Amino acid sequence: METKLNYSLRELAQLAGVSKSTASRVISGNGYASPDVRERVLKAAEKLHYRPSAVARAMVAKRTHNIGVIVFRDKLPIVSHTLYGKIIDEILMAAEGLGYSIFLKTDREMSFRSMDYMLEQRVDGLILVSRLRKNVIDYVKKFNIPYVMVNGSTEDPDVVHLVSNDEVGGERAAEHLYACGHRRFWINAGPGEHRSHSLRLSGFCRRLEQLGIPCGAEPDQEPDDSIRNGKDSVRNDEGYVRIAKSPESSFDFGRKLMEKHYEEFRRGGYSALFSTNDMLALGAMKVLLEHGVSVPEEVAVMGYDNTDPARMYHPSLTTVSVDAAGIGRDAVAILDKLIGGEEGVPRLIEYESEVIVRQSTKCKEDMQE
Amino acid sequence: METKLNYSLRELAQLAGVSKSTASRVISGNGYASPDVRERVLKAAEKLHYRPSAVARAMVAKRTHNIGVIVFRDKLPIVSHTLYGKIIDEILMAAEGLGYSIFLKTDREMSFRSMDYMLEQRVDGLILVSRLRKNVIDYVKKFNIPYVMVNGSTEDPDVVHLVSNDEVGGERAAEHLYACGHRRFWINAGPGEHRSHSLRLSGFCRRLEQLGIPCGAEPDQEPDDSIRNGKDSVRNDEGYVRIAKSPESSFDFGRKLMEKHYEEFRRGGYSALFSTNDMLALGAMKVLLEHGVSVPEEVAVMGYDNTDPARMYHPSLTTVSVDAAGIGRDAVAILDKLIGGEEGVPRLIEYESEVIVRQSTKCKEDMQE
DNA sequence: TCACTGTGTGGGACCGTTCCCACATCACAC
């Protein structure tokens, strides 16, 4: 009984002394079966450890109830990036609730290969997480398989795209720091080709300019060899801004950047540091702390993403939260609608960004409230 | 041409003007086909965006080339836990290399349901990550499907089990702190029912006792309602140890624990704190820092797992590394062997643990070397 | 001319389900 791996419905029916059709009706639960036949079949199923083959079912139903999730990764592994990890967690839980299973694949360069894999697996739909080279979108359009994109980089209006409202988040970050009295800003901006980073930067800058501080963001300028160290913007009586762009958004890049510039902070050149994600912020903050610059007393530091390390740091990092739970949940729910052929699904869904004030930007304003 | 989702081999063959068999030979690449027939079929495939169905293939091959990964989670999502995230990253990459795809599922309580899901999907094998209730192992044994366990909690000698060598890691941690001159220890120990935590604790204690410091670990004692605050071990001229057990191994539990006890550290009662994972260590360390206890000058702090937050912290956390890359890679490789019916696969595979000395335990000994 | 061999192609069973349809049985009314 234990030697065989999987029994078929035919074998099950044989043991129960009924036909395939009858056994199928009992197992799948749709169709008539008299009580005693029913019991005989179930008893036989128990005995054989019978598990119906989802493969065969998918074959006839032309539907697998599987969803493919492709996560872009650069050189680095990506699931361990806490923001994507959170999103994937939520996707998994939401999928379970709707009866889907998840095929997970990370993708570096061979984007088409991953796509083909998913297509061959006949997944019912796709969730594309993070930016992908743009021709992947054209590729996926050729097959008309339902898909949604999460936190991607496309501006294509056809694509159903779930993103945090990064521009508004950037504005709110600027407001918070301004309200705390800061007028001399340093900005660490991550890769400009990534939608999130460039929108966070432009939102931050726009709000500062509205508040009377010239920002002078040039969103399209290329970072040079490793790090672009922007010049200060024009000064006016209100204050000024300096933007440094980096081609990566990692902790180590944040470190590297600040290692070149901590002297300027020590001399009091800047009172606030905003980074377009938490890792850049933490890398920079650690260097400041190591060189005796106190946070938040001398310099306020702020990140973006509300990852776990930000919360756990000492001082804990003020940041902007991204609704990973909402994004993950909705990604599956919307994909399910698309699979069901539902019309009128919105193309761009934005999630509110909220400033999470913590120790790294504590100021009098916060104290009073 | 764009209206249909998936074409079948029959339709492809029809368009190319050949038989199903011939088309199959060209597409799958095994079997003869004359150059012009070959070209006709490939051209037709291109035109139809033909992708062979892995579902149908799996049906006849009785083999899906899919691997199921089940990750235990408590109340919390789990992929975002950096250690498991890392392991999953490695599993994904290794699987890709060997031609497998990954079905990922997180599991809280309905363990059998996840198992059944995987069985119905007819995955070729299973990777079980982290502890599972023990009856799950009995369950999986009933079906004879190949499986390996990663970082689990079982002592079952049948199970192919990949784990870090937590006992040796604990010993090394003790050695490091002892060599730095510490004699008064506090230990935060995570859930005793988890193999890793209890072995790390017992390894640490054993080494201390060998060095002449009574440890008095009682590995089986139950934590009370929320936190078990053990008593100091017997003092002798060499030093002493106090063990606190917590039912969770989270950052917040580390905090909670230390919030009750930081006064004792401030008074100089303990010069070193060892936690059985990084999160517990960071939570405790943050509370110490917030109350003005300096690390490492007054208290040395040490964790376990070598997660990213540990590396990034200020002060960066001394920890014990777990070879997540090796574990993930080997999990897939060994499972592949089991699937191939290979005999003589070792049951317990242990990975070396290495102390990573960082700022949180810097001492004269380290300076000299 | 005939048997023989090799080569490329087609026919069709099979994998494990679902589901439509046919059919057997029975109760009941006419």
Next chain:
DNA sequence: GTGTGATGTGGGAACGGTCCCACACAGTGA
């Protein structure tokens, strides 16, 4: 006794591939 409808069960095609086997055809040697 026959027709009718409800009820439960079985037969078999279909899903999209793989692969074994048969077969047509050409080239070769006796």
